[in-house]
Amino acid sequence: MGAAEKKVYHAKTQLIPASMELKGVTKEFIKPSGEVHTVLRNIDLKISKGEFVSIVGPTGCGKSTTLSLIAGFEPPSQGEVLISGEKLEGINPRAACVFQTENAFPWKTVIDNVSLGLRLRGTNKGEAYKEARKWIARVGLTGFESHYPSQLSGGMRKRVALAQSLIVQPEILLMDESFSALDVHTRHLMENELLRIWEETSASVFFITHDLEEAIALSDRVIVLTAGPGATIKGDYQIDLPRPRNVAEISFDPAFMKIHKQIWEDLKDEVMISYENARSLK
Numbered sequence: 001m002g003a004a005e006k007k008v009y010h011a012k013t014q015l016i017p018a019s020m021e022l023k024g025v026t027k028e029f030i031k032p033s034g035e036v037h038t039v040l041r042n043i044d045l046k047i048s049k050g051e052f053v054s055i056v057g058p059t060g061c062g063k064s065t066t067l068s069l070i071a072g073f074e075p076p077s078q079g080e081v082l083i084s085g086e087k088l089e090g091i092n093p094r095a096a097c098v099f100q101t102e103n104a105f106p107w108k109t110v111i112d113n114v115s116l117g118l119r120l121r122g123t124n125k126g127e128a129y130k131e132a133r134k135w136i137a138r139v140g141l142t143g144f145e146s147h148y149p150s151q152l153s154g155g156m157r158k159r160v161a162l163a164q165s166l167i168v169q170p171e172i173l174l175m176d177e178s179f180s181a182l183d184v185h186t187r188h189l190m191e192n193e194l195l196r197i198w199e200e201t202s203a204s205v206f207f208i209t210h211d212l213e214e215a216i217a218l219s220d221r222v223i224v225l226t227a228g229p230g231a232t233i234k235g236d237y238q239i240d241l242p243r244p245r246n247v248a249e250i251s252f253d254p255a256f257m258k259i260h261k262q263i264w265e266d267l268k269d270e271v272m273i274s275y276e277n278a279r280s281l282k
């Protein structure tokens, strides 16, 4: 992205209302002992329409909890979650999720799995199948419409999961370690596939990963959470690497290495704190 374009991009993020926003969000859980466990403390985070934002942080710091708040699976204990400026109450209808585990129903064929979201929204079978075929083609699965998930590889099942989520044209795509179970080559293929499809849509993506390289390679911004309990945002990094990107190659770019070093300095400290906390509990 050139300097002029970058300026426009920043102006855009200021002018367009955030697609999703966490405003002063604290999340507490009650432990079985009755004790209050504060997971997130006073989080302020805005993600613009069309932005690709990844979140990294030590294990157990609250990344999935943040995703659950945006999805509306959990309400905040304090503060609010805004979706396109409106306070979220209950499940977020504008979001679709892709988790690490399989999304597809094993007893349904690829086309029935992919068309399901539209069928549940009342689209007739013919129309839903027509749209599903388009999405199956977009994720490179033409010819596999009648296969069952067990007849596909792990990477192909991830493609089904992507098509399943994207067919309903969500404004927000929530991804929780979606590719972490894949071998590195399939993972790079899927990451490139995701970027290609994302660039054709205006969806905002909130992506959880343990892998800092993956976060940088994919994202417009990388958020670093502190070690819990009571995690806060430690860093919010703009990733000004050119697009389109090839995730398998971008890590050789000197600009990539520079930002990686910078973010890792932040992340490393939190990983050490988390490790010390876990050791002191033993």
Ligand SMILES: Nc1ncnc2c1ncn2[C@@H]1O[C@H](COP(=O)(O)OP(=O)(O)OP(=O)(O)O)[C@@H](O)[C@H]1O
Binding pocket: 029, 030, 037, 039, 057, 058, 059, 060, 061, 062, 063, 064, 065, 066, 228
């Ligand atoms: N429903 C719940 N009830 C009680 N505690 C919970 C609940 N969900 C999450 N937690 C706690 O909140 C903390 C943060 O969990 P979360 O899964 O959000 O972390 P994470 O950063 O996604 O972890 P990981 O990197 O290991 O996937 C953990 O201590 C977890 O035990």
